[in-house]
Amino acid sequence: MKWLLKIIDAARPAFEEGGKLQFFNPVFEALEHAFFAPSTRTIGAPHIRDPLDVKRVMSMVIISVIPCVLAAFYFFGLRFIAMIVVTYAAGLAVEATFSMVRKESINEGFFVTGILFPLILPPNLPLWMVALGVAFGVFIGKELFGGTGRNVFNPALVGRCFLSLAYPKTMAASWVEPSHELAGSLTRWISPSLDAVSGATPLALAKQGEMGSVAHQFMGSVSGSAGETSAAFIILGGVFLLFTRVANWRTVASMLGSFVVLTGALIIGGAVTYPMPGVFGPVMWHLFAGGILFGAFYMATDPVTSPITNAGKWFYGIIIGSTTVLIRNFTGYVEGVTFAILLGNIVAPILDEIVIGIRLRRLRNER
Amino acid sequence: MADKQSACATCQPKGLCGGKGLTTLKEGAWANNPLAIQVLGICSALAVTNRLENSLVMGAALIFVCVGSNLIVSLLRKCTPYRIRMIAEVAIIATFVILFDQFLKAFYWDMSKQLGPYVGLIITNCIVMGRAEAFALQNPPILSIVDGIANGIGYAVILAIIGFFRELLGTGEIMGRTIPVFSEWYTPNQIMILAPGAFIALGIVIGIFNAIKGPAPEEKK
Amino acid sequence: MKGNIYTLFYAAVLGTVCAMVLTFAASFTKPYKDANAKAEERKNILLALKISIPEKASSEKLLEIYKDNVQEQQRGSIKTYVYSPSDDNKGAIAMEFAGPGLWGPIKGFLALNPEITKIKGITFYEQEETPGLGGEIVKPTFRDKFVGLMIRDETGKPGIIIKNGGEVAANKVDGISGATMTCDKVQEMLNEAIRSIVEEKQ
Numbered sequence: 022m023k024w025l026l027k028i029i030d031a032a033r034p035a036f037e038e039g040g041k042l043q044f045f046n047p048v049f050e051a052l053e054h055a056f057f058a059p060s061t062r063t064i065g066a067p068h069i070r071d072p073l074d075v076k077r078v079m080s081m082v083i084i085s086v087i088p089c090v091l092a093a094f095y096f097f098g099l100r101f102i103a104m105i106v107v108t109y110a111a112g113l114a115v116e117a118t119f120s121m122v123r124k125e126s127i128n129e130g131f132f133v134t135g136i137l138f139p140l141i142l143p144p145n146l147p148l149w150m151v152a153l154g155v156a157f158g159v160f161i162g163k164e165l166f167g168g169t170g171r172n173v174f175n176p177a178l179v180g181r182c183f184l185s186l187a188y189p190k191t192m193a194a195s196w197v198e199p200s201h202e203l204a205g206s207l208t209r210w211i212s213p214s215l216d217a218v219s220g221a222t223p224l225a226l227a228k229q230g231e232m233g234s235v236a237h238q239f240m241g242s243v244s245g246s247a248g249e250t251s252a253a254f255i256i257l258g259g260v261f262l263l264f265t266r267v268a269n270w271r272t273v274a275s276m277l278g279s280f281v282v283l284t285g286a287l288i289i290g291g292a293v294t295y296p297m298p299g300v301f302g303p304v305m306w307h308l309f310a311g312g313i314l315f316g317a318f319y320m321a322t323d324p325v326t327s328p329i330t331n332a333g334k335w336f337y338g339i340i341i342g343s344t345t346v347l348i349r350n351f352t353g354y355v356e357g358v359t360f361a362i363l364l365g366n367i368v369a370p371i372l373d374e375i376v377i378g379i380r381l382r383r384l385r386n387e388r
Numbered sequence: 389m390a391d392k393q394s395a396c397a398t399c400q401p402k403g404l405c406g407g408k409g410l411t412t413l414k415e416g417a418w419a420n421n422p423l424a425i426q427v428l429g430i431c432s433a434l435a436v437t438n439r440l441e442n443s444l445v446m447g448a449a450l451i452f453v454c455v456g457s458n459l460i461v462s463l464l465r466k467c468t469p470y471r472i473r474m475i476a477e478v479a480i481i482a483t484f485v486i487l488f489d490q491f492l493k494a495f496y497w498d499m500s501k502q503l504g505p506y507v508g509l510i511i512t513n514c515i516v517m518g519r520a521e522a523f524a525l526q527n528p529p530i531l532s533i534v535d536g537i538a539n540g541i542g543y544a545v546i547l548a549i550i551g552f553f554r555e556l557l558g559t560g561e562i563m564g565r566t567i568p569v570f571s572e573w574y575t576p577n578q579i580m581i582l583a584p585g586a587f588i589a590l591g592i593v594i595g596i597f598n599a600i601k602g603p604a605p606e607e608k609k
Numbered sequence: 610m611k612g613n614i615y616t617l618f619y620a621a622v623l624g625t626v627c628a629m630v631l632t633f634a635a636s637f638t639k640p641y642k643d644a645n646a647k648a649e650e651r652k653n654i655l656l657a658l659k660i661s662i663p664e665k666a667s668s669e670k671l672l673e674i675y676k677d678n679v680q681e682q683q684r685g686s687i688k689t690y691v692y693s694p695s696d697d698n699k700g701a702i703a704m705e706f707a708g709p710g711l712w713g714p715i716k717g718f719l720a721l722n723p724e725i726t727k728i729k730g731i732t733f734y735e736q737e738e739t740p741g742l743g744g745e746i747v748k749p750t751f752r753d754k755f756v757g758l759m760i761r762d763e764t765g766k767p768g769i770i771i772k773n774g775g776e777v778a779a780n781k782v783d784g785i786s787g788a789t790m791t792c793d794k795v796q797e798m799l800n801e802a803i804r805s806i807v808e809e810k811q
Contacts (some may be wrong), residue, residue, distance in 0.1 A: 161588065187579035193786060464623075469616040476623055483627040487634050494638035497645035 029053050047120035051127040078324070081267040082133045086319065088254035089140055093247040095205035097144035097197055098212050101247055104139040104151050111152035112138070112159050119164045130169030130325075131159065137319055138177040140248025141312060141359075142184070143195035145211055150188060154180040174366045175326045182359050196222055196244045223310045224355040232297045238309035249315040252308075259318030268322035271331055275338025276317045281308060283346045293350050313345055316358040326366045333372035341365040409534050416519075416538025423546045424597035428514040433547055434586040436506050441563055443551025445499050447544025449488050449507055454516050455536035456484040461524040462532035468525075477520045478511070485510045515539055546597070550589045554580045644668055651675040653734040657718035658692040658701045659756075685809035693723070701729040704806055708798030711790045713737035715746075719802055721760065728758040728769075731799075743791030754782040760803050767807045771796040 029052075035042045036049040093101045112135050113127075120127045138155050158180025163172040185192050198213055200206040222244045223233050237243050241251025249255070262268035284304050287293045295303040308314065321327060321341055328337050341361045348357025422428045429450075436442045460480045461468075468476050489507045492500040500507070510516060519539050524532040556562060558580030560571045579585045648668035655662050655671070660678050662671065680691045690703040703720040717733035731752050738744045745751055759779040761767050770781040771792045784792035 183579060186582065186584065187577045188575065189578065189786070191575070467619070469612070469619055472616055472620055475620070479623055479627050483630055486631055490634045490638045490642075493645070494641035497642075497649065 044121055047125065047127045048117055051117075076129050078267055079129050079133050081265050082262065082319070083136055085258040085262045085265075085267070086136055086140065086248070088258045089248040089251070089315070090136070092241050092251040092254045093140060093144070095207060096199040096212070096241055096250060097247055098200075098206035098209045100211040101139065101144065103148060104142065104144075104146070104247070105136065107148045107151045108139050108155045109135045112155045115156050115159045115164065119168065123168070125168070128169040130163075134159065134163075134177045138180055141177065141181050141246045141315065141320075143192055143197075144247045145195040145197050146184075147191065147195075150184055150191065154184040156180075157183045170325055172325060173370070174363055175320055175323050178320060178359050178363055178366075182363060185359070199242045199244060199250065201242055222355065223306075224349065227295070227306075227310070228355055230296055232295060232303070232306060235302070235306050235309060238306070243310075246312060246315075249312040252314055255314045255318060259314070262318060262322070268318060269324075269327070269334055271334040272322050272327055272338045273317050275335045276321055276342040277308070277313070277338075279339040279342030280313060280346055283343050284308075287346065287350065307346075307349070311349075311356045312358040313342075316341070316345075316362055320358075320362050321365060326369060328369045328373045328376070330373050330376040332376045333369070336372050337365050337369055340368060408531055412531060412534050413538045416535055417542040417545070418601070421542040421546065421597065422515040422518075422539050423543050424594045425601075426518075427594070428518060429543060430590065432506050432509060432513060433543075433550065433590060434583065436503055437547055437551040437586055437589070438554050438558065438581045439502070439564070440548065440551040440555045441499070442502055443547040444544070445492070445496070446503065446506065447540070447547045449485075449492075449510060450513065450515065450543050451537065451540030452488055453481060453484045453510050454519060454540040455533055457481045457516055457520050458524040458532040458536035459529055461520045462527060462529040465525050473525065474521070477517060481516050481520065482511050515543060546593060550586070550593055554585055554589050558585060648672060649734060653718050653732040654679060654690050654703055657703045657720040657730045657732045658690065659699070659720065659730045660692060684806070687806060687809055689806075690718075691723075692720075703730075704802060706798050706802035708794060708801065710736055710738055710794050711743055712739070715795065715798065719799060721806070725806060726760060728755045728760060731755045738791045739788070742785065743788040745785050745788065746791060746795060751785060758782060760807070767803050768800045769796065769803065771799075 032049070034040055036046045037043070042049070090101070090105075112131050116131045117127055135155070138158065139151065142151060142154070155177075158176040158178075161183075162174045162176040162179030163169065166172045166174075197211060200209075200212055206212050223238060226233065233243060238250070239252045241254065243250050259268070259273070263270050263273065281304055284307050285300055288295070288300050288303055295306075297303045297306060317338075321338065328334050341358075341364070344361035344364055345357045348354055348360060354360075416422070420426065423430065423433055432446060436446045457477070457480050461477055464476070464480075485508060488510075489500070492503070492507060519535060523535045527535070552562070557577050560574040560576050561567065566572075577585075580589065645668060648671045652662070652671050655675060655678075658679065660674065662674055678692055678694070680693070682689050682691050687704055691700075692702070693700045700723045701720045702723055702725070703718050705716065706719050707714060707716040709715070714735060715733060715738070716735040717731060719731050720729040721727065722729055733747050733752075736744070736747060738746060758769060760769060762770075762778065762780050768780065770778065771784045772781065773784045773786055773789075
């Protein structure tokens with residue numbers, strides 16, 4: 022590695038302040054940090070020694086989505102590689118441009134967005150739409166608000182929401198039939214697309230009065246977004262996230278809990294009827310259908326866009342979970358997790374404000 | 389509004405309306421643009437800009453109403469009792485708005501149908517009322533006309549820019565006509581003709597406008 | 610006191626002048642507006658009946674075509690517009706339908722074949738549905754789906770179905786995805802119109 026260090030050290034003056042390539046400093050820094058520990062150190066006191074930093078948290082998330090990524094390959098084919106590559110290329114281009122204009126270093130935050138974004142897209146979406154969606158999500162959803170850590174909305178969800186509003190027909194036509202063979206789709210570029218029946222995901226079929234088997238949904242051999250179909254793999258990765266405390270269990274518990282309770286209550290109360298008998302069956306079916314699990318573990322728990330206070334996290338989860346139930350059952354849309362989490366993102370700062378306000382008042386009264 | 393009058397009071401007396409004409413024009417259309425700087429009247433700017441044609445007609449309507457109401461308010465400024473000046477302004481503005489609406493209904497039926505209630509809603513447009521109250525009430529008629537034109541143009545041009553991009557991106561057409569090569573190749577982006585697209589387009593246009601114009605003088609100090 | 614009288618006087622004069630200007634404008638434009646509204650209605654009847662009209666026809670031209678081709682007939686309590694050309698296959702009979710949509714009232718014309726078994730054409734001339742979703746009902750791509758649709762189901766009960774998916778039937782068309790509510794409402798008002806004309810025929 023010495024030779025690489027030499028090259029980097031030799032190139033450094035050109036990128037530092039006053040150098041010829043000063044404008045490209047963020048790109049240089051990002052490359053340097055990819056290979057070596059940062060050459061800059063915190064100087065001012067006080068500081069705490071702790072191995073936890075943004076990079077560490079991000080690596081945990083990336084490790085935890087590996088099962089979902091593998092499931093996407095297995096069920097929908099190798100085209101998923103192209104989607105990941107395009108997402109990173111387009112997203113990093115926007116990110117790098119902004120860093121250069123702002124004269125800041127490139128933030129690691131994008132690496133997580135870049136892997137989560139293709140996982141929530143239909144597997145056969147045209148690649149230029151993948152690029153446009155992630156560019157929009159990073160630009161409007163993140164950079165305009167001030168970059169990583171300052172965004173109100175989850176950039177991946179902003180990108181997906183944009184695509185589903187802008188190109189509803191193409192989105193609906195991009196679902197594919199998952200592989201049902203043992204070897205999966207690992208030898209194929211892409212699974213065969215569904216025969217022009219628009220929106221044949223389990224939730225869309227349910228709106229037409231057909232409910233498939235829960236077991237298929239648990240394993241993931243149903244149509245849907247690339248990484249959201251396999252409940253088993255999502256739970257595997259999600260539990261890892263909870264275990265490492267990267268995702269907060271309160272958000273996940275309240276979101277899934279309110280989802281299950283409200284769905285169950287609607288069935289018992291007779292407000293909704295499903296072709297499937299009983300209460301437990303349809304509730305489990307809904308829990309494993311669509312993106313509710315993926316949203317709960319990977320999207321809603323995003324530390325930047327969810328509330329900071331614990332009480333706020335409970336309410337935040339309840340708002341998302343119940344909104345999802347309402348959208349799924351009482352609107353023209355078949356799936357509502359994206360909209361529900363974006364709505365939760367909007368109220369997150371307000372929830373924090375309320376919780377902190379109440380706490381301050383209590384402290385004042387105690388005094 | 390206050391800085392606007394002080395800017396006018398300091399300029400030298402020469403040319404049109406004692407040199408105030410050009411300053412007023414620049415102030416209304418550029419430095420104090422009603423849409424991009426003061427962010428007034430954005431309801432209509434969001435609602436009707438899904439087609440370039442609609443935006444142009446809406447811009448024309450606002451220029452007409454703004455000029456007409458500014459002129460009449462300015463002419464009557466010395467004999468209007470102070471207590472009922474606002475009601476008088478609203479009555480004058482409403483008259484001009486309804487005139488334009490009737491004109492559209494009679495001669496441009498299709499356009500009138502597309503714009504729906506938004507022509508009538510110019511009555512509540514803050515720009516028109518604001519100019520009548522802040523400018524025409526204190527200034528002579530000809531200068532008030534110039535101010536009306538300036539603000540109307542400031543509004544109309546931004547509306548046209550937003551309308552142009554929303555129609556181009558949202559439908560791949562311009563003025564309802566397909567563009568050779570482009571229209572066949574382009575996949576229409578439906579969000580641009582829906583309401584969220586209006587917010588995104590307006591935000592980006594205001595951002596670019598402010599970036600070109602630079603910070604306001606008082607912010608520089 | 611003097612100021613009050615002056616204020617009242619000023620308000621009265623200004624109000625009167627404004628009212629006069631508006632009255633004049635309204636009465637001046639009234640014939641044009643009426644002609645426009647009538648031409649709009651006629652145009653929709655012609656479109657529903659599938660009578661070809663030039664693309665940029667003036668309102669006078671439209672009225673002329675209408676007069677040459679369409680006869681207004683009362684059929685029980687329903688006003689119908691009948692088109693009976695020499696080519697018998699093209700004959701059609703149109704009627705107005707209306708009902709509540711998602712955001713506001715929907716009105717339009719429904720044209721059937723003279724035997725009242727199939728739909729010939731359909732137009733919507735008043736609607737306020739969500740642009741891009743429910744608003745798509747005015748697009749020819751959606752309206753053309755109705756052409757040739759049977760108005761009775763297999764058991765002979767009058768009524769059509771607008772729905773995505775499900776079994777294919779002679780009286781069913783695909784709806785607009787994302788606009789289920791609008792489609793349901795349109796289906797309801799069309800069925801009411803179909804029922805009324807079928808009953809009138811018997």
